[in-house]
Amino acid sequence: MQKIEHIGIAVKDLDAAENLYGRLLNSKPYKREEVVSEKVMTSFLKNGPNKIELLHSNDSESVINKFIAQKGEGIHHIAFAVQDIAVEMARLKKEGFQLLNESPKIGADNKLVCFIHPKSANGVLIELCQEIKK
Numbered sequence: 224m225q226k227i228e229h230i231g232i233a234v235k236d237l238d239a240a241e242n243l244y245g246r247l248l249n250s251k252p253y254k255r256e257e258v259v260s261e262k263v264m265t266s267f268l269k270n271g272p273n274k275i276e277l278l279h280s281n282d283s284e285s286v287i288n289k290f291i292a293q294k295g296e297g298i299h300h301i302a303f304a305v306q307d308i309a310v311e312m313a314r315l316k317k318e319g320f321q322l323l324n325e326s327p328k329i330g331a332d333n334k335l336v337c338f339i340h341p342k343s344a345n346g347v348l349i350e351l352c353q354e355i356k357k
Contacts, residue, residue, distance in 0.1 A: 224311070226344045228304040228334075229274035237266055237279035239240070244268050244275055252277075256331045264285050265331040267311050269304050276302070276331065300338070302350035308335050311351055315339065327353065 231333055234240035248270040262285035266277040274330045278299055280288035290299055305311040308327045321340040330336035330352065333354045338350040 224303040224305055224351075226304050227273075228302040228350075229276045230298060231276045231278055231293075231300040231302060231350070232297065233278050233299040235279070235291060237264055237277060240268050240279070240296075242276045244277065247291050249273070254332065255338075257281065258331050261285065261287075261330075264287075267332060278353070300348040300350050302336075302352050305351050305353050308337055308351055308353035312337050315351075320344070328350075333357075346356065 230243075231343055237255075244253055245268060246322065248268055250268050250270055252266045253298050255264060257264050258315070262280065262282035264279045266279075266282055268275045278287045280291070284337070291334065312322060312327070312345075320343040323338040323340055327335040327337050332352075333355050334352040336353075337351045337353070341348045
């Protein structure tokens, strides 16, 4: 793993959260993107090299909506940048981590992603992110 790629935060109101985190980080959102497969709208903010991904549910059946219903708004996941997601997935599986998807899928912000089950990581949902080369 190379670095923390971003921290994902589940929010009820994307506009209000963009305003709050924009004021907190003294930064404006640089991208909004819908991830249809996850039924979420994302918004990204930067502060120096650090990124925050705001996650808003587009559907009552989305994992973000279920997360907020159970735990309320807040940190949803920590994402780590990886050089080769397939190699990292194989390594982590061999180490006994439970992956939530068997192959990488397309995520937001031009990334291939895979999630590690929180039960495998002391209750923290971990996302692996690999930049999609254009």
